[in-house]
Amino acid sequence: xxxxxxxxxxxxxxxxxxxxxxxxxxxxxxxxxxxxxxxxxxxxxxxxxxxxxxxxxxxxxxxxxxxxxxxxxxxxxxxxxxxxxxxxxxxxxxxxxxxxxxxxxxxxxxxxxxxxxxxxxxxxxxxxxxxxxxxxxxxxxxxxxxxxxxxxxxxxxxxxxxxxxxxxxxxxxxxxxxxxxxxxxxxxxxxxxxxxxxxxxxxxxxxxxxxxxxxxxxxxxxxxxxxxxxxxxxxxxxxxxxxxxxxxxxxxxxxxxxxxxxxxxxxxxxxxxxxxxxxxxxxxxxxxxxxxxxxxxxxxxxxxxxxxxxxxxxxxxxxxxxxxxxxxxxxxxxxxxxxxxxxxxxxxxxxxxxxxxxxxxxxxxxxxxxxxxxxxxxxxxxxxxxxxxxxxxxxxxxxxxxxxxxxxxxxxxxxxxxxxxxxxxxxxxxxxxxxxxxxxxxxxxxxxxxxxxxxxxxxxxxxxxxxxxxxxxxxxxxxxxxxxxxxxxxxxxxxxxxxxxxxxxxxxxxxxxxxxxxxxxxxxxxxxxxxxxxxxxxxxxxxxxxxxxxxxxxxxxxxxxxxxxxxxxxxxxxxxxxxxxxxxxxxxxxxxxxxxxxxxxxxxxxxxxxxxxxxxxxxxxxxxxxxxxxxxxxxxxxxxxxxxxxxxxxxxxxxxxxxxxxxxxxxxxxxxxxxxxxxxxxxxxxxxxx
Numbered sequence: 001x002x003x004x005x006x007x008x009x010x011x012x013x014x015x016x017x018x019x020x021x022x023x024x025x026x027x028x029x030x031x032x033x034x035x036x037x038x039x040x041x042x043x044x045x046x047x048x049x050x051x052x053x054x055x056x057x058x059x060x061x062x063x064x065x066x067x068x069x070x071x072x073x074x075x076x077x078x079x080x081x082x083x084x085x086x087x088x089x090x091x092x093x094x095x096x097x098x099x100x101x102x103x104x105x106x107x108x109x110x111x112x113x114x115x116x117x118x119x120x121x122x123x124x125x126x127x128x129x130x131x132x133x134x135x136x137x138x139x140x141x142x143x144x145x146x147x148x149x150x151x152x153x154x155x156x157x158x159x160x161x162x163x164x165x166x167x168x169x170x171x172x173x174x175x176x177x178x179x180x181x182x183x184x185x186x187x188x189x190x191x192x193x194x195x196x197x198x199x200x201x202x203x204x205x206x207x208x209x210x211x212x213x214x215x216x217x218x219x220x221x222x223x224x225x226x227x228x229x230x231x232x233x234x235x236x237x238x239x240x241x242x243x244x245x246x247x248x249x250x251x252x253x254x255x256x257x258x259x260x261x262x263x264x265x266x267x268x269x270x271x272x273x274x275x276x277x278x279x280x281x282x283x284x285x286x287x288x289x290x291x292x293x294x295x296x297x298x299x300x301x302x303x304x305x306x307x308x309x310x311x312x313x314x315x316x317x318x319x320x321x322x323x324x325x326x327x328x329x330x331x332x333x334x335x336x337x338x339x340x341x342x343x344x345x346x347x348x349x350x351x352x353x354x355x356x357x358x359x360x361x362x363x364x365x366x367x368x369x370x371x372x373x374x375x376x377x378x379x380x381x382x383x384x385x386x387x388x389x390x391x392x393x394x395x396x397x398x399x400x401x402x403x404x405x406x407x408x409x410x411x412x413x414x415x416x417x418x419x420x421x422x423x424x425x426x427x428x429x430x431x432x433x434x435x436x437x438x439x440x441x442x443x444x445x446x447x448x449x450x451x452x453x454x455x456x457x458x459x460x461x462x463x464x465x466x467x468x469x470x471x472x473x474x475x476x477x478x479x480x481x482x483x484x485x486x487x488x489x490x491x492x493x494x495x496x497x498x499x500x501x502x503x504x505x506x507x508x509x510x511x512x513x514x515x516x517x518x519x520x521x522x523x524x525x526x527x528x529x530x531x532x533x534x535x536x537x538x539x540x541x542x543x544x545x546x547x548x549x550x551x552x553x554x555x556x557x558x559x560x561x562x563x564x565x566x567x568x569x570x571x572x573x574x575x576x577x578x579x580x581x582x583x584x585x586x587x588x589x590x591x592x593x594x595x596x597x598x599x600x601x602x603x604x605x606x607x608x609x610x611x612x613x614x615x616x617x618x619x620x621x622x623x624x625x626x627x628x629x630x631x632x633x634x635x636x637x638x639x640x641x642x643x644x645x646x647x648x649x650x651x652x653x654x655x656x657x658x659x660x661x662x663x664x665x666x667x668x669x670x671x672x673x674x675x676x677x678x679x680x681x682x683x684x685x686x687x688x689x690x
Contacts, residue, residue: 013086020079023557027075030553031068035061037548060545063533064554070530071558073522076515077402078561081468084405088468096354099361100135100268101261106337106361108137108353109306113298114344115144119160121475122344123168124232126278129342130168131236132353135272138334141165141280144298165278175214176274182207183271190260197263201255204266208248211273215241227380231473232347240350281305287318288436295413296444299341303423303441307335339418345475346375346414352471356417359467369422369462370454374400375414375474379570383478385669387571388578390476394569395562395579401466408519409464411457413450415472426456445606446493446597451524455500459507480670481619484589491531491593494524496601528597530583531590538636538655541643546650577661578668584658585665588628626670633662 038061045053099105110129114122122141129139141164149155182203189195219237224230251258251266258266283289283301290297309329310321326332338357342348356371365371374397377390403409423441432438443452454464477483501524505517545551563576600606636659643652 013082016082017079017086020075020082020561023561024072024075024079027068027071027554027557030550030556031072034064034068034548034550034554037550038064038545041545056540056542057545059536059540060542063536064545064551066525066529066533068554069522070526071555073519073526074399074558075561076406077399077519078565080402080405081398084401084468090469091355091358096351096358097265097269099354099357100265100272102135105135106357107334108132108134108338108340108357109334109336110137110139110340110342110353111142111299111302112139112342112344113142113144113295114161115295115298116154116157117161117344119157119164121228122161123164124228124236125342125344125346126164126168127171128232128236128347128350129340130172130276130278131240131273131350132340132348133269133273133351134353134357135268135275137353138277138279138336139165139168140302141278142298142302143280143282144284144295145282147282147285162280162282165280168278169276171218172274172276175211176271178210179207179267179270179274183267186264186267190264195260195263197258197260198255200263201251201258204263204270205248205251205255207267207270208244208251211270212241212245212248215244227382228378228475230380231378235347235349235473243350285319286312286321287315288320288322290432290436290438292432292438292444294444294447294449296440296442296449297438300439300441300444302333303339303420304439305331305333306420308333336420339420339423341413341416341418343414343474347378347473348415349471352415353417355469355471356467359465360417360419365463365465367461367463368465369419369457370409370411370416370464371467372412372416372465373467373469373471374412375472376470377476378473381476381478384578385480385483385582386476386478388575388582388669389483391566391569391571391575391579392582393474393476394571395565397470398565401468403519403523404464404466404468406515406519407463407513408516408523409466410454410520410523411450411464413448414474416450422457422460422462425460425462426453446496446600447489448493448497451493452497452500455497455504459500459504477619479619480585481621483586484621484625485619487586488589488593488596491527491590492596492600494526495528495594495597498524527590528594531587531594534584535587535632538632538639538658541639541646541648541651543643543648543651546654581661581665582669584662585629585669587632588625592625626666629662629666633659633666635659636662 038057041057042054042061045051045057110132112122112125112129126139126141141161143158143161145154145158145161147158149158186195186200186203189200215237219233219241222229222233222237224233281302283298284291289301305321308323309326310331310333311324311329312319312321312331314320321331338360340348340353352373356373359365359371360368375393376397377386377393379390381387381390400410400412426441428440430438430440443449443456446452457464477486498521501520505520559576562579563573566575566579567573636655640652640656640659643649643655
């Protein structure tokens with residue numbers, strides 16, 4: 001069983017909402033009493049002219065206020081998520097499959113940006129995209145490797161990546177030809193005269209059995225070496241095989257009740273299962289396309305080609321791509337109604353596209369620009385770092401699902417279904433430092449391009465929507481080095497986007513809805529607030545303030561429900577303590593990202609995009625981060641001793657316990673020997689077999 005989401009097992013959502021609201025009420029009382037105590041302390045110190053005590057009280061109040069702010073966001077998001085789950089009714093298959101009756105179904109293109117990714121990882125993402133259910137779809141691998149590498153290993157990897165779409169097309173060619181021929185034969189029989197529904201139903205049922213056999217045989221041929229491979233086989237092959245087998249059984253049972261129209265839909269669906277056009281594109285082959293080293297511009301370069309006919313022409317600066325007449329084109333890029341952007345380390349459930357397109361096609365969602373399912377960690381991770389990092393990912397899933405309840409959804413870039421009309425509405429145009437005209441559909445000012453683009457879309461009146469089912473999975477960093485790269489990137493950019501969000505909130509001199517503002521603001525400032533506030537609490541002895549019973553009571557609701565959700569999602573209670581330890585370990589990393597944001601804000605220089613390493617093995621990391629956390633641990637233990645000598649008992653316990661958590665994190669999460677291990681076993685693959 002790969003679904004770690006107990007909520008999918010029909011948890012009592014109504015009861016969970018009641019529990020959550022009780023937790024919110026208790027947190028409100030505790031936070032209110034704590035605020036009263038801090039305000040009283042400030043007032044007393046002010047009246048007695050104790051300036052240092054005024055500053056101390058205010059500092060403590062601000063830090064605790066920001067931490068409690070995060071507690072409320074989690075509780076409100078949980079309430080919103082449970083409420084949404086209680087009302088969620090997924091569309092029936094008959095309703096979803098009306099798309100096969102449309103003469104011109106919406107065109108869908110799946111874009112998979114890739115930069116020096118492991119071939120096996122990219123192949124899994126491409127296959128999960130290629131086998132999506134949708135009658136008109138294309139899959140494009142956006143290769144961003146240097147086009148003429150000098151290193152033989154890089155050249156080999158690029159060669160294999162270029163031929164990967166061809167290999168997928170070859171894998172699907174035989175079943176595609178079979179079922180397209182079956183559709184053509186049925187339509188010919190239909191045109192020639194009355195058909196025998198029972199006979200045609202038997203043909204359809206047999207075809208579904210063959211489809212199921214193909215999926216199972218392909219699954220059997222896959223090499224499974226780890227938990228990610230097991231998930232890939234289960235979600236992309238085994239589950240569809242079971243569904244198609246069941247569909248064949250249902251057709252046999254309903255043979256006498258199926259009319260010509262219903263049978264025609266079945267044949268069209270079967271033909272569409274394997275009808276996909278995999279291809280690749282490399283923007284760096286063309287001198288007139290942006291070479292900005294980030295994922296956003298890789299996507300933007302291709303999005304700008306949609307609906308055009310293009311040819312490659314030589315210039316003094318190199319090859320350029322230019323628009324031309326269809327007859328002269330060497331590259332035809334069909335337009336699209338929707339795009340799916342998919343990270344090269346992510347896997348989609350087989351019905352992701354069909355369900356999300358159906359959502360976008362509803363009249364009530366005409367102004368929805370992005371529909372997504374925030375990704376879930378790949379379950380059953382063997383390593384402790386990956387498992388605990390995955391736990392934080394799965395809890396963030398709850399938060400993001402809750403955001404939609406308050407119209408505060410942020411695009412999460414690992415996967416999303418985008419409306420092309422909306423992207424064109426927020427398009428900007430400029431000239432880069434090389435004099436090239438650059439069109440940006442997705443913001444690239446920061447390394448969290450999805451977050452800034454979410455605000456851009458909200459400015460234009462577009463909404464974003466999280467579909468409340470777990471339908472996408474993404475790799476979690478397996479070691480401290482790769483986790484450092486990922487979390488430092490996530491921490492970089494929020495403060496830069498904050499002014500834009502404030503303009504959106506106060507646009508037209510009218511404050512937006514309070515719940516939306518409450519959730520959106522925290523998303524951008526939380527990393528800075530928490531990772532600045534917690535070290536201050538460790539470094540400075542707020543002994544008097546810590547004696548308040550309301551401090552722990554303001555946090556107990558958050559920790560209780562976070563731990564409860566971890567257990568319900570398949571983790572253990574002890575993982576709550578491990579998550580806390582990991583968050584302490586990442587304080588220097590997050591601060592590094594925050595400082596980079598401040599640097600960019602002051603200098604205007606963009607911070608380079610750092611991709612999360614996805615190779616199996618150890619990833620190197622800067623020593624400064626580990627050295628800093630060692631110093632913090634030593635300080636905590638030393639401070640606890642000093643606190644005991646000065647009878648600051650509560651701060652002594654606080655620093656000692658946190659020092660112990662940091663020591664645990666260093667021992668369990670940070671490798672003593674770390675080296676980058678390149679993938680092994682790569683060999684040149686012929687074009688027809690790559």
